[in-house]
Amino acid sequence: MPVNQEILLKAYPVGTPTVDTFSIREAATPALPAGGVVLKLLWLSVDPYMRGRMSDAKSYAAPFKPGEPVYSGGVAEVIESDNPKLPVGALVMGMMNWARVQAHSGADLTVLDPAQGWGTKLSPSLALGALGMPGFTAWVGLNIHGRPKEGETIVVSAATGAVGSMVCQLAKRKGLRVVGVAGGAEKCAYAVETLGCDACVDHLDPDLKKNLAAACPNGVDIYFENVAGATLAAVMPLMNFFSRIPLCGMISQYNAMTGGGEGPDRSAALWRAILVNRIAVRGFIVFDHAEKQGEFLKEVAPLVASGEIKTRETVSEGLEKAPEAFLSLLKGTNFGKAIVKVA
Amino acid sequence: MPVNQEILLKAYPVGTPTVDTFSIREAATPALPAGGVVLKLLWLSVDPYMRGRMSDAKSYAAPFKPGEPVYSGGVAEVIESDNPKLPVGALVMGMMNWARVQAHSGADLTVLDPAQGWGTKLSPSLALGALGMPGFTAWVGLNIHGRPKEGETIVVSAATGAVGSMVCQLAKRKGLRVVGVAGGAEKCAYAVETLGCDACVDHLDPDLKKNLAAACPNGVDIYFENVAGATLAAVMPLMNFFSRIPLCGMISQYNAMTGGGEGPDRSAALWRAILVNRIAVRGFIVFDHAEKQGEFLKEVAPLVASGEIKTRETVSEGLEKAPEAFLSLLKGTNFGKAIVKVA
Numbered sequence: 001m002p003v004n005q006e007i008l009l010k011a012y013p014v015g016t017p018t019v020d021t022f023s024i025r026e027a028a029t030p031a032l033p034a035g036g037v038v039l040k041l042l043w044l045s046v047d048p049y050m051r052g053r054m055s056d057a058k059s060y061a062a063p064f065k066p067g068e069p070v071y072s073g074g075v076a077e078v079i080e081s082d083n084p085k086l087p088v089g090a091l092v093m094g095m096m097n098w099a100r101v102q103a104h105s106g107a108d109l110t111v112l113d114p115a116q117g118w119g120t121k122l123s124p125s126l127a128l129g130a131l132g133m134p135g136f137t138a139w140v141g142l143n144i145h146g147r148p149k150e151g152e153t154i155v156v157s158a159a160t161g162a163v164g165s166m167v168c169q170l171a172k173r174k175g176l177r178v179v180g181v182a183g184g185a186e187k188c189a190y191a192v193e194t195l196g197c198d199a200c201v202d203h204l205d206p207d208l209k210k211n212l213a214a215a216c217p218n219g220v221d222i223y224f225e226n227v228a229g230a231t232l233a234a235v236m237p238l239m240n241f242f243s244r245i246p247l248c249g250m251i252s253q254y255n256a257m258t259g260g261g262e263g264p265d266r267s268a269a270l271w272r273a274i275l276v277n278r279i280a281v282r283g284f285i286v287f288d289h290a291e292k293q294g295e296f297l298k299e300v301a302p303l304v305a306s307g308e309i310k311t312r313e314t315v316s317e318g319l320e321k322a323p324e325a326f327l328s329l330l331k332g333t334n335f336g337k338a339i340v341k342v343a
Numbered sequence: 344m345p346v347n348q349e350i351l352l353k354a355y356p357v358g359t360p361t362v363d364t365f366s367i368r369e370a371a372t373p374a375l376p377a378g379g380v381v382l383k384l385l386w387l388s389v390d391p392y393m394r395g396r397m398s399d400a401k402s403y404a405a406p407f408k409p410g411e412p413v414y415s416g417g418v419a420e421v422i423e424s425d426n427p428k429l430p431v432g433a434l435v436m437g438m439m440n441w442a443r444v445q446a447h448s449g450a451d452l453t454v455l456d457p458a459q460g461w462g463t464k465l466s467p468s469l470a471l472g473a474l475g476m477p478g479f480t481a482w483v484g485l486n487i488h489g490r491p492k493e494g495e496t497i498v499v500s501a502a503t504g505a506v507g508s509m510v511c512q513l514a515k516r517k518g519l520r521v522v523g524v525a526g527g528a529e530k531c532a533y534a535v536e537t538l539g540c541d542a543c544v545d546h547l548d549p550d551l552k553k554n555l556a557a558a559c560p561n562g563v564d565i566y567f568e569n570v571a572g573a574t575l576a577a578v579m580p581l582m583n584f585f586s587r588i589p590l591c592g593m594i595s596q597y598n599a600m601t602g603g604g605e606g607p608d609r610s611a612a613l614w615r616a617i618l619v620n621r622i623a624v625r626g627f628i629v630f631d632h633a634e635k636q637g638e639f640l641k642e643v644a645p646l647v648a649s650g651e652i653k654t655r656e657t658v659s660e661g662l663e664k665a666p667e668a669f670l671s672l673l674k675g676t677n678f679g680k681a682i683v684k685v686a
Contacts, residue, residue, distance in 0.1 A: 266609075276402045
């Protein structure tokens, strides 16, 4: 193994990215920056929103730069430090380059304090999943934009994914009827048996529309949107008056975005359903709600530590596997939070 | 003239309705119902939402029944009464059949009290426009769902229509930059010169997109949606982060709804724009906010009476002209509130 390695984005992919979208190269071991740290990467997160950074279309996050390292959420160990708040040996979480060893300014790094159970009751990888960005996204979307009321019905797309699995469990704890949508019998069984969904519908089944309607006898009050496409089309006719759609992602469409959408044009039907049912649709990004993170962790960390909330990860081993882990995520072949174990 | 006449919906139109969608027939003069009234119709409202009632697709309002009279908002004089709250001679507003003389239960009729200026400072037809459902719709959509802040930019589609013209003037009074979208130079001039818009863009101009962008140098914070179609497509790329779309109507698509939407499919692009800009889209119907009507009238009636808020009507004379008035409305050939003067 070379001293250091990093993974670059070669160019913006058109349509579906492939392993050739990325390249790996050897790199020098970085020097300690003044006031900063050198990090040894332990865990990397791959997340659907990263597809949006592989394009220069206007989005909420700056695009990756072709020829430069890809970055995402990571957990690392501080191995050199010029910052007393980030001492050597500390476990930290934040945005990190896809590089085994890297210099970091220290800005926006969070120390995972062992006193809070990190490294013992809580695997550091949870800081990238159930107790990190995806879990907080689930909590924000459900509570702030979904405005759930006991007895209501929520449909959760990508129900066994990093975000969806948390939405299902949090909604169930609030007394909602929870209907998951996931790809394949194994994921659907997991959604019902482990996540506690009242029902889960397979989006790969050609009878998706009929099956979803049967699972929602009282219509749908909240649709937690992670996918768009066929699932959205199946849910819209079931939406109740005054229902809510927290719009968190649209993974089925991310690759299509750089191409063109084939007809028929569904936009007018979508707009009409929002109008006549007085639906509130709200695009949201978890970063807009940072002030609520403490409240989220206070509520959810104990439930994860005690096992009352279940978590599941698909772990890929080795930095060089990060591109494949990301590509699997877009295909939906992961199960639970997709994580790369680097060291 | 026969003793009585009424206008029926013959059948649900597919695509664009025509005069043959309707028929007129002679009818008997109705008897006074116990506890109710007999009304002599004076004014009728034709409104875009009525297209939605000419179909049995799920909507917020019950569909018209083929072979039965069309109904809409109207103003009438009570000519017989078995209800002391609705005495003979009273001017009343409510939902009424398209019939010269009709029996009415009296439910949901509002008396237009001369002491409030009705019939003197305020034409009764205003109860169907600026001070009726369209004006209240404008007020609700702007204030409750638009959440306007001084200095923001609002784009108002169908800017010279019954709803749009009120949105423009109410938004201007709140200190917003108001950009109208209307069909043709005459309407655009009216939007700027009379309604006080800072700019108005012609949606019939092939350069709509470019012109709208030029009129919104700081992007768009509120899009008051009455039309959908090409105007929506031109506005979406200009929407700011955390912007709002009160979704009030989509007149450009009402006829298309019963047919199919030609590709390309714009729904994914629409969804993506809502997501990345964290837009709040809210379908709304004014009837859901009846508790605010007093507040609306208290604020707006004096402004209309004093002429500070301008109103404009396209008046068709005669009950038999009601179908044509409605068809003109769908084509956009009316100017301001479309009204039928029956007697």
